[in-house]
Amino acid sequence: xxxxxxxxxxxxxSVPTLRYYDQQxxxxxxxxxxxxxxxxxxxxxxxIRIIEYLKKAGMSLKDIRVFIDWxxxxxxxxxxxxxxxxxxxxxxxxxxxxxxRVQDLLTFKSWYYSQAVKEETEERIKEVKPEEMPAxxxxxxxxxxxDLPCWKA
Amino acid sequence: xxxxxxxxxxxxxSVPTLRYYDQQxxxxxxxxxxxxxxxxxxxxxxxIRIIEYLKKAGMSLKDIRVFIDWxxxxxxxxxxxxxxxxxxxxxxxxxxxxxxRVQDLLTFKSWYYSQAVKEETEERIKEVKPEEMPAxxxxxxxxxxxDLPCWKA
DNA sequence: GTACAACCTAAAGCTGACTTGAGGTCAAGT
DNA sequence: ACTTGACCTCAAGTCAGCTTTAGGTTGTAC
Numbered sequence: 001x002x003x004x005x006x007x008x009x010x011x012x013x014s015v016p017t018l019r020y021y022d023q024q025x026x027x028x029x030x031x032x033x034x035x036x037x038x039x040x041x042x043x044x045x046x047x048i049r050i051i052e053y054l055k056k057a058g059m060s061l062k063d064i065r066v067f068i069d070w071x072x073x074x075x076x077x078x079x080x081x082x083x084x085x086x087x088x089x090x091x092x093x094x095x096x097x098x099x100x101r102v103q104d105l106l107t108f109k110s111w112y113y114s115q116a117v118k119e120e121t122e123e124r125i126k127e128v129k130p131e132e133m134p135a136x137x138x139x140x141x142x143x144x145x146x147d148l149p150c151w152k153a
Numbered sequence: 154x155x156x157x158x159x160x161x162x163x164x165x166x167s168v169p170t171l172r173y174y175d176q177q178x179x180x181x182x183x184x185x186x187x188x189x190x191x192x193x194x195x196x197x198x199x200x201i202r203i204i205e206y207l208k209k210a211g212m213s214l215k216d217i218r219v220f221i222d223w224x225x226x227x228x229x230x231x232x233x234x235x236x237x238x239x240x241x242x243x244x245x246x247x248x249x250x251x252x253x254r255v256q257d258l259l260t261f262k263s264w265y266y267s268q269a270v271k272e273e274t275e276e277r278i279k280e281v282k283p284e285e286m287p288a289x290x291x292x293x294x295x296x297x298x299x300d301l302p303c304w305k306a
Numbered sequence: 307g308t309a310c311a312a313c314c315t316a317a318a319g320c321t322g323a324c325t326t327g328a329g330g331t332c333a334a335g336t
Numbered sequence: 337a338c339t340t341g342a343c344c345t346c347a348a349g350t351c352a353g354c355t356t357t358a359g360g361t362t363g364t365a366c
Contacts, residue, residue, distance in 0.1 A: 003342080003343080004342090004343075005342065005343080014324085014325080015342090015343085016324075016325060016326080017323085017324065017325085019344090019345090020323075020324065020325090024323095035331080035332060035333085035343090035344090036331080036332090036343085036344065037332090037342085037343055037344075038343085038344090053255055053258045053259075053297070056251060056252070056255045057255050057258075057259060060322070060323090061322080061323070062322090075269075075273065075274045075275060078266060078269045078270045078273070078274075078275065079270055081266050082263065082266035082267055082269070082270050085259055085262040085263040085266055086263050088259050089256065089259040089260060089263050092252055092255055092256050092259055093256065095252060096249060096252050096253065096256065098209060099209070099245055099248060099249050099252065100249065102206055102209045102210050102245055103242065103245050103246065103249065105206045105210075106206075106210060106238055106241050106242040106245055107242060109238040110235065110238040110239050110242050113231060113234050113235035113238055114235055116228075116231045116235070117231045117232055117235050120228065120231070121228045121231075122228060122231065144206070156312080156313080157312090157313075158311095158312065158313080167354085167355080168312090168313085169354075169355060169356080170353085170354065170355085172314090172315090173353075173354065173355090177353095188313085188314090188361080188362055188363085189313085189314060189361085189362090190312085190313055190314075190362085191313085191314090213352070213353090214352080214353075215352090307366105308365105308366090309364105309365090309366085310363100310364090310365085310366105311362100311363095311364095311365105312361105312362085312363095312364105313360105313361080313362075313363100314359100314360075314361065314362090315358100315359090315360085315361105316357100316358095316359095317356100317357085317358090318355100318356080318357075318358100319354105319355080319356070319357090320353100320354085320355075320356085321352100321353095321354095321355105322351100322352095322353105323350105323351095323352105324349105324350085324351090325348100325349075325350070325351100326347100326348080326349070326350090327346105327347090327348080327349090328345105328346095328347090328348100329344105329345090329346100330343105330344075330345085331342105331343080331344065331345105332341105332342090332343075332344095333340100333341100333342095333343105334339105334340090334341095335338105335339090335340085336337105336338090336339085336340105
């Protein structure tokens with residue numbers, strides 16, 4: 001249905017990247033034209049969509065290949081697949097949690113440097129105490145400047 | 154104050170990794186004992202804390218080094234530093250957005266495979282329509298199975 | 307005084323995910 | 337017929353971020 005170039009345009013994936021994925025076994029059912037050109041059908045397209053999600057979920061191409069092989073193997077691998085998704089779900093939830101803390105740090109630092117730029121020096125802002133910060137900035141600050149567990153050891 | 158081994162334990166960073174960071178210029182003020190051992194003071198520790206955050210914010214060691222050099226250069230680089238943090242903030246917000254969609258996909262897939270495991274086959278669940286899904290699953294499903302812009306082209 | 311753990315350097319090696327390069331095929335347009 | 341552009345393969349190259357290896361020093365504990 002679609003040539004490799006068309007698919008490359010649909011997703012933000014280069015043509016060599018798609019060939020590389022194929023080589024890594026991510027498209028086990030990919031058809032070819034008589035003359036040997038790759039021909040992606042809607043099932044292949046859907047699998048690229050899922051591959052993109054799994055990559056964002058922190059899986060390596062190798063892990064994704066294992067998953068694809070499980071799918072190919074049929075109902076005997078349902079448990080593995082369920083457990084894989086539950087595991088990824090936990091991990092992504094944790095990552096979102098973590099990024100929220102990162103966001104707080106960046107919010108604080110953006111405020112800090114915006115103040116510093118206004119005053120043309122870091123001098124004064126460096127000494128500001130939590131009580132003197134806007135409420136949201138203070139929240140972000142206290143959320144990311146807490147003592148680490150390791151300090152207590 | 155702290156040896157490299159102690160610092161390695163505080164953060165989850167191996168001793169060679171800390172030496173590698175030092176080599177990449179991430180600790181420009183790191184002191185040594187008379188016999189040449191690295192000696193991390195509280196300022197160095199704080200900078201590792203920040204480095205960890207910046208890595209999670211998607212910066213490479215090279216980018217982080219540039220930032221550290223800016224800090225060292227003083228007030229003349231305040232604008233660059235502010236802009237860097239504003240830029241990272243945008244990027245992390247976008248990443249959180251994206252991970253929320255990933256989470257929705259994983260939520261749907263976890264439900265799907267949990268059902269399949271219960272029924273010991275994918276047969277029936279494969280045919281389920283959005284209307285028959287629990288509300289939260291349906292939301293997750295519709296949030297991640299929408300047509301991609303590329304389909305419309 | 308000697309064993310031992312923890313440190314040091316410099317250089318080479320590794321992994322994942324691509325990218326690049328060289329050399330070739332194929333089908334459509336002029 | 338011939339040029340062009342999109343495709344093909346296979347092999348080698350790249351990059352980040354570590355890790356490993358080899359060989360050497362230091363300083364406390366027995």
